[in-house]
Amino acid sequence: MSIGVWDYLPEYEQEKEDILDAVGTVFASGRLVLGDSLRSFEQEFADYHGVAHCKGVDNGTNALKLGLEALGVGPGDEVVTVSNTAAPTVVAIAGTGATPVFVDVRDEDFLMDTAQVEAVLTPRTKAILPVHLYGQAVEMEPLLRLAAERGLTVLEDCAQAHGARHYGRPVGTFGAAAAFSFYPTKVLGAYGDGGAVITDAPDVDQNMAQLRYYGMDRVYYVVRSPGHNSRLDEVQAEILRRKLTRLDAYLERRRAVARRYEEALGDLTGDGGLVLPTTAPGNDHVYYVYVARHPQRDALLKALEKKGVDLNISYPWPVHTMTGFSHLGYAKGSLPVTERLADEIFSLPMYASLSTDRQDRVIEAVRATLREL
Template identity: 45%
Template sequence: MASENVPLVDLRAQYLALKPEIMAAFEEVLEGMQLFIGPRQRAFEQEFAAYCGCQFGVGNSSGTTALELALRACGIGAGDEVITVSNTFIATIEAIAIVGAIPVFVDIDPETYLMDWQQLEQVLTPRTRAIIPVHLYGHPVEMQPVMDFARAHGLRVIEDASQAHGATYQGQRVGSFGDVGCFSLYFSKNLGAFGEAGICTTNDPELAEKMRMYRDHGSRVRYLHEIMGSNARLDELQAAVLLIKMPHLERWNAERQAHAQTYNEQLRDVVEAVPVVRSWGTHVYCYYVIQVPDRDRFRIALQEEGIGTNIHYPTPLHLQPACAQYGYKPGLLPVTEALASRIVSLPMYPELTQKQLQRVIDAVKKHAGSLTSHSA
């Protein structure tokens, strides 16, 4: 009998476990027909903000939108510089570009793959207005030195926590350190809608109010538009899903951590690198990222075994055609560039069974070992 395939992520497994509750909630929303800025959205905003240790949550239409709303609320605009990293999804940079600002890249820590805060000073200019640290793959950035640097230079801090729902730094949840925390609620995230959604967290009532206005056509009262906004609302169907999923997030994160521990124990001496977790942080493993030589051959070999993989991310943003205008050339971010050719993400989701985990581990041992000896 053929072995069962192991996808990179299995969204159906989670849906089936919650299906009766979700379908009942959908029916309730559709009976009432209040489809946006309704009671479920407000309840989810409060619950998620409290979970992150923040006073305010502002639900919106996507993680990209969340970043854009945060930048606009913080007054970041044309010609302002925003320091961030190149090893992230392009949404981080798109939001900066959308408001007319300029991304300025620093390199990453070679072990955590996250912002190297020690490089912030090197790229500071009179036009620097903000920093966007990205809590990538589920591990937090070292926030204390980032916050210290920002305060010393009067900079805004907007956390991109799109892959780190529930991760902590020094016991405090991400999204609660900067002026605003931004989360994607894209369907495959640790906490995901059934499609697209996002949320911003903050302890600043003024920023919260601005973001609420920007997401709803610049208005507090319908048909009275105080500023130019956009349509970036979170709809009630997505909020209903998120409210149902929210109580499960901590358990799901714990299951991801248990899977990662199993991977780590069995793969540490097989691949070039397994994920590192700093003593001051917790990792929630949105993605489980390893390093291997001859990455493309490795992925093909696993695909032939029925195991899904992905690359987060194959081409650093500073070398993407869309970012050519910013003038970065190969060699300027050596750690980021070296990493991009070696990383690969293995299957990671709470519902992975022990049998599936072992299938992945056996395949990695089989193929990573042969590639290492081949490339030696």
């Protein structure tokens, strides 16, 4: 049996009783949408981050899109972000009618190069959207300073960084609002789709409440401003409530998996070969994915596949190179670090329920393959 980068079944076996109880609790409640489970999860998720408000939505992409709209972003605006990210980050920006503007990432940790942001700001810039990538935070102080000086807003993309901290502070608490995804692969994953937006601003929270519910303000049929149908359902909310109590334990297990990789593969790094992840200053990494680099990445992955280890690339195609965003006019070579990383990065298996035995098989296969290259 091949080993992939993610598998929810071991976790389900460990937590089956609680997961099925969560489903039964909702089905017996008489309320399947916008009920007590969602309200409780929203309060508990806000409390976990030390903020005042949370609104659950149907997926992480809509968390970003509605979050931007709740902050006033719309047609004619520009939003600064990165191309080394999952496409939904940019799809969400485009969905508001705004234009994505890209800066490159840093070679050492793959995070937004905040030193490049000021140069791309224009009178049309409305927001900065940093992506806390792979499990750790973007350097936030320069972005917050620029936002304050230029009258911009900041929406944090926290889809890959549940529980991560930046200088002791939870990600998602730096900007005006933050968007999360609860897609099953995430650090805090549902058993289906889901997302949320957290904020300390009452007006942003009120905007979110309307935007996710057709644009209605409490009273059904009364639309204040056209919105969306984007609600986190009760079953997913109740499952997430249960899993939120275990989030810190998941984080510790992920860090333990990362330490084993570092200890077992660290001697193979250097001399233009394998590069393991680094943690940026001030960050507590949660390792949503464990992204390494190798100049012969494609040959490495092909050889590992023959050994029963089927790895992933996050991400093989930078967003600015995709045909769907060719109208933005980014030529090949315009984001050199991002483009170089796309040819070299790959993800090793990383999830809280990854067994030591399976990880050892991955490590053994990687070591053997690197000796063969």
